[in-house]
Amino acid sequence: MGFDFELILAIAFLVTGVFWVYDRIVYLPKRRAILANMATDARKALGKDAEQRLAQTPKFVVEVKSYFVIIAVIFGLRSFVVEPFQIPSGSMLPTLKIGDFILVNKFEYGLRLPVLNTTIIPTTDPERGDVVVFKYPLDPKINYIKRLIGLPGDQIRYRDKTLTVNGQPVSKAFLARLPVSLNPNQEPVDVFNENLGGVQHEVYNSFRFTPHEGEWTVPAGHYFVMGDNRDNSADSRFWGFVPETNMKGRAFYVWLHWDAFLSIPSFKNNGLIE
Template sequence: MDFDFELILAVAFIVVALAWGYDRIVWAPKRKAVMAGMTPEALALLDKEAKLKLAGTPKWLLEAKSYFVIIAVIFGLRSFVVEPFQIPSGSMLPTLKIGDFILVNKFDYGVRLPVLNTTLIPTTEPQRGDVVVFKYPENPSLNYIKRMVGLPGDVISYHDKRLMINGKLVEEDLLAELPVSLNPNREPVAVFEEQLGDAEHQIYKSYRRNPLEGDWVVPEGQYFVMGDNRDNSADSRVWGFVPEANLKGRAFYVWLHWDDFFSLPSFKNNGLIE
């Protein structure tokens, strides 16, 4: 079962916000009236928790209200500033490794309404070469991460493991050949440095034939994305384009690496994402 944490957090925020508002409008005046009838000496004996319980304020309401600030802060930060994600697959190797924990800038592509993802305040446009997080078009409850390759109006071609954009081959240089033992996908790969826009980054290519070839024209309002692990990535070559409304933000930093529950967290991969 897929859980949409963003939706769950939004519902939690609405619930505690309603509880806080209900308390302020209905029960706070009642508590104030009770305290107005008490002597200064009696008031001095009451701590903050005791004052909140005056006038028979329901316990469930106080419990819900107590979570308002922390949930509001988390909801605000995740929705409008920065959101953490964990890398679950090797589709972005060697840039991002399985178990990397990353931070995503949520306002780079516009300030968006939580859950609905509707743009409230436009900011900057996605750039070719950005590493982007987006809602998977075929199942919006899932978040995917890929590299931005094609912008609206671009003509993308991928044949014989060479990427061409608008009739021009993308520059790449062979850096190394990795044996099976050094590749999590358990096959030998060639490591290339690729230039996409202003982004210089590394990509993997295997030595086996890749059927993911073709030519695409990127429609207006949509984008073409690919994984850096070119022969082990289900991306726009498989399921098509990413609508602008599905973009969540730009991945910009790796802050932790944790292989699994039984291993120790590591900071060896910390750094900006190229």
């Protein structure tokens, strides 16, 4: 999820907005004056394009400002309500598959300024167990998705494939053993049902040694995140904590699965994200 479409959309919104305002200030009054002096039949005979070109309105002004409304609607929805993303990797298996298209609630963690991501209206705080989308701390142009494990002040420990939060091991129940043929990582894994503070979800554990085991204390204003594919996820164990200012929203729904360009999209994975 490294394509900064939000920035491109913001620029398009500003550019088309400037042309829209310029047209309304400079050319719209002139067009209205011309139309007011035209006979009714003549006004009806004018096509929409011809009407827009009255008062010698430049064609490029007409073209650019015509996109403003639709871009403004898309920009507003994606910035403040809901934003779509596609899952590019297997770090959140089995919860999210490669090629899943998801929806992210942008209002869940506060109303934020587009691009800058600064909170202007606080709402609720992220909760342990949420599947969150955030700006990658080492490169904010890239969006990451992981499960929120540690809140500010929490003590996190991960050793021997056991997750401990504030001294309490997170319970997990064995569900199945997947062979290589059923795992995109091309290795056998055990599937567990994990209960993280009341949020139940499935996780993968491989049979390999898990690198970057250790203990962490989450600092104020930061969060600790991990992928559900515990042995195949680059997360807070590797690159550190996620600042609160990097949070973008909570992933809540899978609406489409499309894993390859030449494949047929499907709705087999549709549903709420736990």
